Amino acid sequence: MKQRLKLLAILAIALIVPAAVSAAIVLTAKPSTPIQHIVIIVQENQTFNHFFGAFPGLLAGFGINSTECMPNVKGKPCVAPFNGDSESALVQATGLSHSWQAAHLAYNGGRMNGFVTDQPKKANASDSMSYFTGVTLPDYWDLASHFGLDANFFSSSMSYSYPNHIFLVAGQAQSACATGQCKPVLDLTFETIVTPMNALNVTWGYFAGNWKDSKDCVALTQTTGYWNVLPAFPAVQQGSTCHDIQNLPDFRNDISKGYLPQVSWVTPMTNESDHPGCGSDPNVGACSKAEAPLPSGQLYVSNIIDSIENNPTLYQSTAIFLTWDDFGGYYDPVVPDQIDAYGLGLRVPLIVMSPYVIQGIGYGPLSGGYGPTHQQDFTAILRTIEDNWGLPSFDTLTSRDSTVGDLLWMFNFGQTPIPPLILPSNVLATYPPSSCTVCSFSSSSTPYTSPHGLVLPQANDSTLCSPVDAEGDPCD
Helix, strand or coil: CHHHHHHHHHHHHHHHCCHHHHCCCCCCCCCCCCCCEEEEEEECCCCHHHHHCCCCCCCCCCCCCCCCCECCCCCCCCECCEECHHHHHHHHHHCCCCCHHHHHHHHHHHCCCCCCCCCCCCCCHHHHHEECCCCCCHHHHHHHHHCEEECCEECCCCCCHHHHHHHHHHCCCCCHHHHCCCCCCCCCCCCCCHHHHHHCCCCEEEEECCCCHHHCCCCCCCCCCCCCCHHHCHHHHCCCCHHHEEEHHHHHHHHHCCCCCCEEEEECCHHHCCCCCCCCCCCHHHCCCCCCCHHHHHHHHHHHHHHHHCCHHHHHCEEEEEEECCCCCCCCCCCCCCCCCCCCCCECCEEEECCCECCEEECCCCCCCEHHHCEEECHHHHHHHHHHHCCCCCCCCCCHHHHCCCCHHHECCCCCCCCCCECCCCCCCCCCHHHCCCCECCCCCCCCCCCCCCCCCCCCCHHHCCCCCCCCCCCC
């Protein structure tokens, strides 16, 4: 609060001094750490347990428990965790319900035992108990091995993608998202982190798949989907930095020129998003081809990271946070603290990449986080931005980022910097990194170009998704 009042006082002084003098006054925040750039890559719909429950070295209770068996519908046997590597394409293709209702039924008052019974209309309900290994996810497992993996990190809202993406920029969501399935809107008025960043000239970019730059800085007439939420704030979409809402080619172009904003959010094209399901396929229950194949998502993510690592100046000054926005219907055993009406939601992976990240698995700050479990959520990323650049506190708007603590506990700025891990640009790596003959620890990779290019949304474009699928579940 004191920081906020101090900033307002400085701004007031700047307004009353003569124009010639005030023109020379530029408020610029300096980072408190060697991190000069934060990149937030947000993928889709996977729990920690589904992607990393079998990751070696996890403490008991944070990974796969082969002795548990999830209750099933009446007359059917319970479902034990099973390795889904041999049928990963089918598991990824069929998808599961992951609505607000499905999440709360799965959570079941903290019993964490409704992950199969909350899928009554899904023939593949048992897929909730599947998990993958480095066979299916070699790029993600290599990155987690080489850098840092947070095993105690959660989505912000026990719901689907939309409210969680709002939390990723604002630390809160509209009240309708706390009590049920909320719909995208175009008139959000509460503050985002963009406001204090703009006040202190902290540069930012919101790079969204399918965004058309000609929409910058104009009043929108239709929503932009479940993932691209920042334009839903008119104060941002039509504000002084509205051109900082951009698309993925803009992001790649910036990096190719050796530039990154101080803070970047990166959301994917649908077909590179890791989102389970067949999308518009009318036979979704029997579909065998995923709309977002896991190899495509890994290559997309790995090549973004490679492009930063291949520039030594960017690499040594950047922290990359890779996470997934909601649980996707998959099981996770760790009970999320219910700190308010929104959640926390189910546990999701967080991989942190930086020369200064502490390698290995982390379980939250020794002090901080929510309660004695030290759980953190997406607002911890906002708190990291606030603390790194000395932004005003959000405590007048939400208690989330004022209490969650930042993610700087995952860093050691005195350690010998970790060299970059360059993954192959057009094929998957192999896990572990020591087995990857096509990986390297030097800047030698070819910059990535998406094979899909920029696909602009049309009214009937399946990549936009209809509001719900055949089971009444939101496609995102």
